Amino acid sequence: MNTYDWLRNLPIASLDDYCNVVEVSFNKGTRKDFYRNTTLQLFEKGDLVTVEGISGFDVGEISLTGEIVRLQMKKYGVKEDNPEMKKILRPSTERDLDLRKVNKDREPEAVIRSRAIAKQLNLNMKISQVEMQADGRKATFFYIADGRVDFRELIKVYAQEFKVKVEMRQIGARQEAGKVGGIGSCGRELCCSTWLTDFKSVNTTVARYQNLSINQTKLSGQCGRLKCCLNYELDTYLDALQGFPNDCDQIQVAKGTASLIKKDIFKNLMWYSLPDSTKQYPLTIERVRKIKSLNRQHIIPEELEPVEVTSHKPVEVEHEFVDVVGQISLRSLERADKKKRQQKKKQGQKEQPQGQKQVQTQQSIARHTAQPPKKGSAGRPPHHKNKPGRNKQQEGKKQEKN
Structure with missing residues (x-):
């Protein structure tokens, strides 16, 4: 656990009073x-x-x-x-540090081997950590167990296996989490591995006082137990709850018996629900005390008279411009490109048969309107005879023959 020396810059008054x-x-x-x-x-x-x-x-x-x-x-x-x-x-010295490094390198293998030996001896325990002394003459085995464990035989086996003096030390799940360390759900380093020295018991009543839902996965820490930080604000909640009446778990009204659901210490409201209804009604502390005093006089009021609870949360405004940098990938662009190509292809296939029909109708119209060729033209169209160049060539050939 880290500590901050806030007396570090304090000048030394005398060497006799200095802490050795x-x-x-x-x-x-x-x-x-x-x-x-x-x-x-x-x-x-x-x-x-x-x-x-x-x-x-x-x-x-x-x-x-x-x-x-x-x-x-x-x-x-x-x-x-x-x-x-x-x-x-x-x-x-350098020799001390080299010897410590050699023995510290044995710790991971010692953890694996010690767990296997404990399992062979059918001991209900878990070896959490093995700490070797720098000279390699002693090893401390930290273990977790629900109850008492008879490890007299285990110590003998460990001493023969690792050739060291064995010390067994039992720790809890919270202490193991402090030794391992890590980051909590709050985003900071675990309290048990930084500054928390003593562990207080935490139970589900702490969550009930703070109106937290009993969700084991959300309320549990890395050690598998309830989070230690649930105790931090407990005193504040207990002080605030002293202003609420204790004997008002149920109150009588004309519609039936209203049961207390929760207490809101921030707004000083008590929430009740009526039978055969899922709706919850917020009542002030004064109104609850008044109804309770009327019930003691055997008077049943007509209604609860709940108050209106308005939310002070700001209304979320939809932004016109949204920065989508990083949200578009190459795959999404390729899919959009492929989709456009497929749509163009479908449109081309639909337009092609319509174009063929137009060509066929034009050809049929041309056939009906065309005139049949005259005799002696050898199948040539009649407009070839009327060409001026063609007539001059024929006249020239006749003069040469003559």
């Missing part, structure tokens, strides 16, 4: 612990240090230094003068 305890984070911030700085070196946020581990050493990153560490220790109930607090050995 630093906060060190491991495994990308999923685990943090406090260590005493017994070296003569002052560390800053982001420095890699080698600290005491279980029968060995571990490598972590400095996350907090200075006065804000005292505030964090007070928050978690850790005493600064605790003699059992572990110490920082030295700044991390």
